[in-house]
Amino acid sequence: MSTTLKRVHGYLAEFDSVKDLYHAAEHVRDAGYQRWDVHSPFPIHGMDTAMGNPRSKLPYFVFCGGITGTTVAFTLETITQTNFWQSIGLGFLQKIVETYPTVVQAKPTDIWTLPAFFPVMFELTILFSAFTTLFGLLALIGLPRWNHPLFVSKNFSKFSDDGFFVCIEARDPKFSQEGTKSLLEKLGGKNIELVEDEI
Amino acid sequence: MSHHVTFNDLPQGGEKFETAKGAKLINSLGFIGGVGLLASIYYFYAETSTFAYSWLFAVFFCFTFVVGGCFWILLHSVSNSGWGVSVRRIWENLANMIIPMAIFASPLLFPSVQTHLYEWMNHHREAAHHAAEHGSTVKEALHHMSEANPHLHVLVSKFGYMNLNPAGFSWYTRFFAYFLVLWFIASTLRGRSLKQEQDGDIKHTIRSRQFSSIVLLPFALTVTFAAYDWLVGLDYNWFSTMWGVYIFAGCAWASMAVSILVITWLRSLGYLQKVVTDEHYHLMGKLLFAFTVFWAYIAFSQYFLIWYANVTEETRFYLTRNTEGWRAVSIFILIGHFVAPFVFLLSQPRKKNPVVMSLGCIWIIFMHLVDMYWNVIPERGPSLGQGVWVPGAWMQDIAALCAVFGIMSFLYLRGLAKYSLYPWRDPRLIESVNVVN
Numbered sequence: 001m002s003t004t005l006k007r008v009h010g011y012l013a014e015f016d017s018v019k020d021l022y023h024a025a026e027h028v029r030d031a032g033y034q035r036w037d038v039h040s041p042f043p044i045h046g047m048d049t050a051m052g053n054p055r056s057k058l059p060y061f062v063f064c065g066g067i068t069g070t071t072v073a074f075t076l077e078t079i080t081q082t083n084f085w086q087s088i089g090l091g092f093l094q095k096i097v098e099t100y101p102t103v104v105q106a107k108p109t110d111i112w113t114l115p116a117f118f119p120v121m122f123e124l125t126i127l128f129s130a131f132t133t134l135f136g137l138l139a140l141i142g143l144p145r146w147n148h149p150l151f152v153s154k155n156f157s158k159f160s161d162d163g164f165f166v167c168i169e170a171r172d173p174k175f176s177q178e179g180t181k182s183l184l185e186k187l188g189g190k191n192i193e194l195v196e197d198e199i
Numbered sequence: 200m201s202h203h204v205t206f207n208d209l210p211q212g213g214e215k216f217e218t219a220k221g222a223k224l225i226n227s228l229g230f231i232g233g234v235g236l237l238a239s240i241y242y243f244y245a246e247t248s249t250f251a252y253s254w255l256f257a258v259f260f261c262f263t264f265v266v267g268g269c270f271w272i273l274l275h276s277v278s279n280s281g282w283g284v285s286v287r288r289i290w291e292n293l294a295n296m297i298i299p300m301a302i303f304a305s306p307l308l309f310p311s312v313q314t315h316l317y318e319w320m321n322h323h324r325e326a327a328h329h330a331a332e333h334g335s336t337v338k339e340a341l342h343h344m345s346e347a348n349p350h351l352h353v354l355v356s357k358f359g360y361m362n363l364n365p366a367g368f369s370w371y372t373r374f375f376a377y378f379l380v381l382w383f384i385a386s387t388l389r390g391r392s393l394k395q396e397q398d399g400d401i402k403h404t405i406r407s408r409q410f411s412s413i414v415l416l417p418f419a420l421t422v423t424f425a426a427y428d429w430l431v432g433l434d435y436n437w438f439s440t441m442w443g444v445y446i447f448a449g450c451a452w453a454s455m456a457v458s459i460l461v462i463t464w465l466r467s468l469g470y471l472q473k474v475v476t477d478e479h480y481h482l483m484g485k486l487l488f489a490f491t492v493f494w495a496y497i498a499f500s501q502y503f504l505i506w507y508a509n510v511t512e513e514t515r516f517y518l519t520r521n522t523e524g525w526r527a528v529s530i531f532i533l534i535g536h537f538v539a540p541f542v543f544l545l546s547q548p549r550k551k552n553p554v555v556m557s558l559g560c561i562w563i564i565f566m567h568l569v570d571m572y573w574n575v576i577p578e579r580g581p582s583l584g585q586g587v588w589v590p591g592a593w594m595q596d597i598a599a600l601c602a603v604f605g606i607m608s609f610l611y612l613r614g615l616a617k618y619s620l621y622p623w624r625d626p627r628l629i630e631s632v633n634v635v636n
Contacts, residue, residue: 045635055547063545105507115506118499 006196009149010169013189021164024187025050035172039165065132066125073124077117084111149197204632213619220468229609235601242595248315249592256575257599258304261607267454268293276411284631285474285621289458294385301378319435377425399624422447433578436512441501452490453567456560463557477551478634484550495537519577523587536566
């Protein structure tokens with residue numbers, strides 16, 4: 001007799017089409033569930049609304065990342081190439097420039113040589129934005145991870161081919177073994193299974 | 200998500216705009232245009248030299264919207280996009296304003312106007328005079344003149360492009376070609392769109408796509424060369440390879456803002472309620488955002504190259520605009536044309552809000568106006584030898600602007616009533632109406 005301890009991950013239900021999945025999502029949303037997700041082989045337009053997802057917080061991260069990039073580039077360039085910091089009373093930051101100002105093409109060494117710095121400011125803004133987009137996204141969706149409890153289900157492997165799934169997780173406060181199952185049945189879910197993960 | 204709209208929800212025959220409903224705005228624009236035109240006629244005779252610049256500024260300002268409208272229908276067809284079907288007629292009508300535009304631009308053909316605007320033409324006419332006397336060619340005469348005045352050497356080098364030979368590849372031929380090409384594109388695409396309203400056949404969409412792919416290049420050349428001939432020609436020594444793209448970026452930007460404003464106005468009068476949704480505002484707002492960045496990218500690249508290279512012939516353009524009062528205008532353009540719209544258009548909820556977007560679009564059109572003013576008018580004082588600012592000439596600028604912009608928008612808004620406000624039998628209308636992005 002096996003003595004493996006198992007934890008209930010949630011109910012997984014399969015749907016026939018995008019349409020069914022979409023309507024199921026609307027009903028699960030209206031039933032007040034919080035911890036659940038849909039899985040489909042391709043993105044479905046309007047699914048965010050159907051699921052009642054709030055707007056992503058990612059843009060705020062990216063904005064801050066971009067601003068940081070601009071600031072870093074501006075600071076780096078003005079400290080090493082101009083006497084700007086000295087002119088606002090922070091000359092200790094750039095003693096070397098004071099001694100050896102970089103004169104390029106007879107351009108001024110004060111803040112008005114700013115146009116020369118724009119390409120770097122632009123590139124670093126893009127770079128930092130791209131980094132925050134990628135790493136912010138990974139952080140928000142909880143990747144990378146070793147495994148996911150849903151992979152226990154054999155049927156679930158269809159999600160990357162032609163399967164449309166709804167999974168309501170057990171950690172949802174409204175989850176109940178009977179109520180959740182009957183909701184999914186009522187919505188036309190097929191192959192409903194209780195996914196249990198080995199601890 | 201709201202109810203999925205089907206063909207049954209939309210009226211048969213599309214929506215026809217009744218000018219009486221929008222009479223308040225249309226008549227005020229017509230009134231402004233009429234007053235402006237009277238003032239313009241007075242200034243044209245009283246102050247021809249300074250007023251020539253005002254007129255060029257006003258004409259080019261309105262020309263950019265027409266070109267932009269043409270660009271958006273072209274892009275819409277070429278990229279085979281479905282989302283824009285419900286707003287396409289707005290652009291089609293905008294692009295077809297090219298005929299009144301040609302009438303407003305025609306004063307530029309008069310030598311008495313050209314003589315104040317385009318110094319190179321004066322040299323060419325003098326050379327033609329000498330050539331007739333000595334039986335040589337114009338180019339030879341020009342070359343001969345440049346021995347006394349070395350500044351004219353550049354005109355000899357540029358002779359292949361900058362010349363007045365009415366039969367060849369000259370300023371005059373190109374002037375007519377620009378309007379012909381734009382008229383051909385605009386009327387063909389709207390013609391196809393209207394034919395589709397007869398039979399609802401998808402083949403018109405496909406034909407438009409094929410047609411657009413072919414004329415995209417002539418269109419690009421038209422915008423570029425028109426910008427060179429009319430604006431760069433103000434200073435024959437100056438050149439910038441980015442100029443055409445710079446003007447084009449402004450065209451696309453400002454005309455998108457105009458179409459958003461027109462759509463909001465029509466919706467406030469009760470039209471396009473089902474056809475245009477906040478998703479369309481979002482999509483158009485995104486394009487507006489893209490062109491805000493694109494314009495800044497091009498404007499900066501042009502400035503950057505000229506500033507770094509420090510070549511005398513090139514820097515003159517920015518020297519004029521970075522000294523005296525123009526410096527403040529330059530910095531204002533940097534902030535108002537790029538920084539403010541950039542930050543404003545970042546947020547999705549703002550782009551989806553028609554009221555907020557329309558206020559933003561008014562600002563954008565204003566900034567485009569400032570940009571065009573900044574491009575044309577600084578040449579006036581130095582070219583006419585009247586200092587940096589010609590005193591009192593701003594009144595002429597306003598008169599010209601009222602005349603051209605007022606009458607053009609009066610005609611445009613009245614013209615909306617001619618056809619349905621959206622292509623109601625386009626097979627992809629439903630796709631566009633229910634667009635989600």
